[in-house]
Amino acid sequence: MREIFDAELKALGEDLQAMSRKVEQAITSAGIALATADLGLAEQVIVDDLAIDELERHLDERCIHLLAQQQPVATDLRIVVSALRMSATLERMGDLARHVAQVARGRYPRQAVPQSLSGTFAEMHEAAVRVARRMTTLLETRDLAVAESIESDDDLLDALHADTFTAMLGGEWSATPQQTIDVTLLGRYYERFGDHGVSIAQRVVYLVTGDLTKGEPTNLRAH
Amino acid sequence: MREIFDAELKALGEDLQAMSRKVEQAITSAGIALATADLGLAEQVIVDDLAIDELERHLDERCIHLLAQQQPVATDLRIVVSALRMSATLERMGDLARHVAQVARGRYPRQAVPQSLSGTFAEMHEAAVRVARRMTTLLETRDLAVAESIESDDDLLDALHADTFTAMLGGEWSATPQQTIDVTLLGRYYERFGDHGVSIAQRVVYLVTGDLTKGEPTNLRAH
Numbered sequence: 478m479r480e481i482f483d484a485e486l487k488a489l490g491e492d493l494q495a496m497s498r499k500v501e502q503a504i505t506s507a508g509i510a511l512a513t514a515d516l517g518l519a520e521q522v523i524v525d526d527l528a529i530d531e532l533e534r535h536l537d538e539r540c541i542h543l544l545a546q547q548q549p550v551a552t553d554l555r556i557v558v559s560a561l562r563m564s565a566t567l568e569r570m571g572d573l574a575r576h577v578a579q580v581a582r583g584r585y586p587r588q589a590v591p592q593s594l595s596g597t598f599a600e601m602h603e604a605a606v607r608v609a610r611r612m613t614t615l616l617e618t619r620d621l622a623v624a625e626s627i628e629s630d631d632d633l634l635d636a637l638h639a640d641t642f643t644a645m646l647g648g649e650w651s652a653t654p655q656q657t658i659d660v661t662l663l664g665r666y667y668e669r670f671g672d673h674g675v676s677i678a679q680r681v682v683y684l685v686t687g688d689l690t691k692g693e694p695t696n697l698r699a700h
Numbered sequence: 701m702r703e704i705f706d707a708e709l710k711a712l713g714e715d716l717q718a719m720s721r722k723v724e725q726a727i728t729s730a731g732i733a734l735a736t737a738d739l740g741l742a743e744q745v746i747v748d749d750l751a752i753d754e755l756e757r758h759l760d761e762r763c764i765h766l767l768a769q770q771q772p773v774a775t776d777l778r779i780v781v782s783a784l785r786m787s788a789t790l791e792r793m794g795d796l797a798r799h800v801a802q803v804a805r806g807r808y809p810r811q812a813v814p815q816s817l818s819g820t821f822a823e824m825h826e827a828a829v830r831v832a833r834r835m836t837t838l839l840e841t842r843d844l845a846v847a848e849s850i851e852s853d854d855d856l857l858d859a860l861h862a863d864t865f866t867a868m869l870g871g872e873w874s875a876t877p878q879q880t881i882d883v884t885l886l887g888r889y890y891e892r893f894g895d896h897g898v899s900i901a902q903r904v905v906y907l908v909t910g911d912l913t914k915g916e917p918t919n920l921r922a923h
Contacts, residue, residue: 541781548771558764561784645877654868654880661884 482547489539489560494616496532496567497677501609503529503574504670508602510581511663512595514588522578529571536564552687559680570609570673573666580659589659591652594644601637601667604630608674615678619685624678631671638668705770712762712783717839719755719790720900724832726752726797727893731825733804734886735818737811745801752794759787775910782903793832793896796889803882812882814875817867824860824890827853831897838901842908847901854894861891 503522510519540561543549549557580589590598608630615623641664644650645657652660726745733742763784766772772780803812813821831853838846864887867873868880875883 537781541777544767544781545773545777550768554764554768558760558767558784561781562788565785565788642881645881650877654873657877657880658865658868658884661881662888665885665888 482543482549482553485539485543485547486553486556489536489543489557490616492532492536492539493560493563493567494613496529496536496564497609497613497616499525499529499532500567500570500574501606501613503571504577504609505606507574507577507581508598508606510578511589512599512602514581514585516582516585519578519582519585523575523582526571526575529568533564533568537561540564552684556684559684563677563680566673566676570670573669573673576666577663580663584655584659589656590663591656591660593649593652594641594660597637597640597644598663598667601634601664604633604637605667605670608634608670612674612677615681619681621682621685624682627674627678631675634668634671638664705766705772705776708762708766708770709776709779712759712766712780713839715755715759715762716783716786716790717836719752719759719787720832720836720839722748722752722755723790723793723797724829724836726794727800727832728829730797730800730804731821731829733801734812735822735825737804737808739805739808742801742805742808746798746805749794749798752791756787756791760784763787775907779907782907786900786903789896789899793893796892796896799889800886803886807878807882812879813886814879814883816872816875817864817883820860820863820867821886821890824857824887827856827860828890828893831857831893835897835900838904842904844905844908847905850897850901854898857891857894861887 503525506518506525507522509515510522540557543557544554547553583589588595608627611623611627611630614620615627641660645652645660650657726748729741729748730745732738733745763780766780767777770776806812811818831850834846834850834853837843838850864883868875868883873880
C-alpha cells in the first residue's frame, strides 16, 4: 500500500510542477506580449490558459482518487489537501496571465502601458517571472531558501505597484482614461502574481517544516 | 459510524451557512459604507474580515478532521472536498468586501464614486447583496431555482461593470485619475462577487444533481 501511495504522491508532485511550468510560460509570454504589443503571442497565452484549467481538473481528480483509494491520514492527508489548494492557486495565476494578455490584445496595435511607466512594468514583469520560476524550482527541490526569495520579489511587486499609483496621482499624469484603467488593472494583476507565489511558497514550507505559523497562509489571500 | 458522519456533515453545512451569512453582512455594510462615506462602518467591515478568515481556518480543519476520521468515499468525499473549495471562495468574497471598505475609508470624508456613477454602483451593490443572500439561502435549502437567480444577478453585474467602462471611456468623463482608479477597482470587485457567487451556486448544484457539466466550475474562475 505504502509503495503505491508514494508513487501516487510522486505523480501528484510532478503534476504540480508541470502546472507551475505552464504558469511560468504564461506569465513570461503575457509580459512580452504586453511590452511589445505582440498580438499573436497574446492570443497564444489566452488559448493556452485552457490547458492550465485542464491540468487543474486533472490534478483535482487525482487528489480525490488518492483520498478515496488510499485514505491518507496525518501528514499524507495534509499533502493531498495542500495539493488541491496549490492547484487552485496555480490556475488563478494562469487566469491573471490571460488577463494581462487580454489587455495587450485589446490595445493592439498600440501599447497598453504609457511610455512613462514602461520601465516600471518591465521590472514588474521580471519580478513576476522570477516568482513563477522559483515556484517551479521550489516544487521540484523543496529548497526553503527559494521560498524566501519569492517573498522578497513579492515585496518588490508591492513596491512597484505602489509606484504606479504614485505616477498616476502625481501632477504629471496626462494619460487617457483607457491608459489609467489599463495601468490600474495591470498593476493589480502583477501584484496578485506575487501574493499567489507567496501562498504556494508558504504551503511548501508548511509541508517541509510543519510550521503552521508560516504555512496554511489563509491570511495571505487577504492582500 | 454513519450517524457520526452525518452529524459531522451537518455541522460542516452549518459552518458554511454561518460563513456565508458573515460574507453577506460584509458585502452589505461595505456597499453602504461606500455609498455614504461612512468611515466607522468601513472600519467595521475591515476588522470583521478577520472573523471570516478565522471561520475559513475552522472549516478547513473540520474538513481535514472529517477526511482523517471518517475516510469518506464517493459522494461523501466530494461533499467534503467541495466544502473546502467553497470555504476558500467565501473567504475571497470577504476579502473583496474588505477591499471595497478600504476604498471607502481611503477617500473619507469624500465619496469614492463620482456622482455620475452613483446609480450604477447602487445597482451593483443591490445585485451583490442579492447574490450573497441567495448564496446563504441556497446553502440552507439546496433549492436549485435559487442557483439560477444567482446566475442572472451575475449577468447583471457583468453588464453594470461594462457600463462603468462605457462611462469612463465616453467623451463626458471628467473625473480625476483617483476616481478613475477607484471606479476601475471597485467595478472589478463587484464583478468578482458575481463570479464567486456563481461558483458557489454551481458547486451546490453539482452536489445535489451530480451534474458535472454544471458543477466543479473550474472554468468559472476564468472570468
